[in-house]
Amino acid sequence: MQHDEVIWQVIRHNHCSYMSKIETKNFCRNPYNVTGICNRSSCPLANSRYATIREDNGVFYLYMKTIERAHMPNKLWERVKLPQNYNEALEVIDKHMMYWPKLLIHKIKQRLTKMTKTRIRMRKIALKNSEILIPIPRKQRKREARREEKAEKAAVLEKSIDEELLKRLKGKIYKDVDHEVINYPYEKFVKLVSEMAEPVEIEYVEGEEEYDDIEDLGLQFGNDDDPVGTDDEEEYNKEGHERKEEDSGLSYRKLAPRFRLEKKAKVLMEVEYEDGSKRRTNVH
Numbered sequence: 001m002q003h004d005e006v007i008w009q010v011i012r013h014n015h016c017s018y019m020s021k022i023e024t025k026n027f028c029r030n031p032y033n034v035t036g037i038c039n040r041s042s043c044p045l046a047n048s049r050y051a052t053i054r055e056d057n058g059v060f061y062l063y064m065k066t067i068e069r070a071h072m073p074n075k076l077w078e079r080v081k082l083p084q085n086y087n088e089a090l091e092v093i094d095k096h097m098m099y100w101p102k103l104l105i106h107k108i109k110q111r112l113t114k115m116t117k118t119r120i121r122m123r124k125i126a127l128k129n130s131e132i133l134i135p136i137p138r139k140q141r142k143r144e145a146r147r148e149e150k151a152e153k154a155a156v157l158e159k160s161i162d163e164e165l166l167k168r169l170k171g172k173i174y175k176d177v178d179h180e181v182i183n184y185p186y187e188k189f190v191k192l193v194s195e196m197a198e199p200v201e202i203e204y205v206e207g208e209e210e211y212d213d214i215e216d217l218g219l220q221f222g223n224d225d226d227p228v229g230t231d232d233e234e235e236y237n238k239e240g241h242e243r244k245e246e247d248s249g250l251s252y253r254k255l256a257p258r259f260r261l262e263k264k265a266k267v268l269m270e271v272e273y274e275d276g277s278k279r280r281t282n283v284h
Contacts, residue, residue: 002048002067004047005046007045007046012040016038016045018038018045019038026038028042032044032050032052033052034050034052034111041103048066048070049065049066050064050065051064051065051097051104051108052111053082053108053111053115055115059081060082060089060112060115061080061081061082062080062081062082062096062108063077063078064077064078064080064097065078066078080096086112086116089112090109093108093112
């Protein structure tokens with residue numbers, strides 16, 4: 001059996017996890033507290049009959065607790081949705097809390113008024129183009145400062161180099177340089193060069209004439225006395241016939257220029273004998 005006075009004595013004088021003590025007053029962190037103050041009339045734990053207003057996704061709800069639902073903790077609080085219109089919400093509160101204590105009804109209406117004003121103020125702030133403060137880490141600030149310092153030094157150096165080059169150019173230190181070309185705009189200069197460029201003439205060369213026969217190539221094979229020439233000729237003829245058998249579409253005459261054979265020079269040696277006779281022999 002629940003006894004409100006015993007619960008309040010335990011909470012007030014011993015320990016309460018929702019209590020927040022300061023020098024002037026004690027506050028309550030319980031979300032169902034209607035005033036946020038830790039006292040006997042506002043404590044949601046020490047009152048069997050209690051009511052409050054809470055917000056859920058921008059919608060106000062009226063929460064009511066009765067002693068008949070104390071044995072069912074999941075159904076302890078009855079929730080009633082309140083309309084967005086302030087006057088209609090007050091009518092709903094009066095309808096559902098007709099026989100409740102007048103002090104509790106007054107506190108609930110005060111809470112509804114305060115939450116409505118807070119919501120209106122939040123909407124006004126959201127509509128304004130207010131500045132958003134974004135915190136920047138200290139390491140990032142230092143890194144950016146170092147980069148800015150290096151960039152400034154590089155910019156001063158490049159600027160001084162440009163000024164020195166311009167000064168030398170105006171002073172005509174570089175005698176071989178044409179100043180008019182340097183001061184001429186780059187885009188117009190490129191356009192002028194492209195217009196002055198002469199078109200390239202392309203010459204077409206006719207292909208080589210095909211030879212009708214191997215004899216037209218001027219190939220001369222060795223005679224019977226030259227075994228090397230004979231072997232090369234036989235190897236050449238054999239290879240040509242093999243290619244012709246493999247690919248009947250490929251002409252033997254087209255293959256002939258690829259297998260050009262060079263004739264070996266003959267060396268003749270003349271030998272003179274004691275009897276006065278002479279004889280010539282081939283030296284390989």
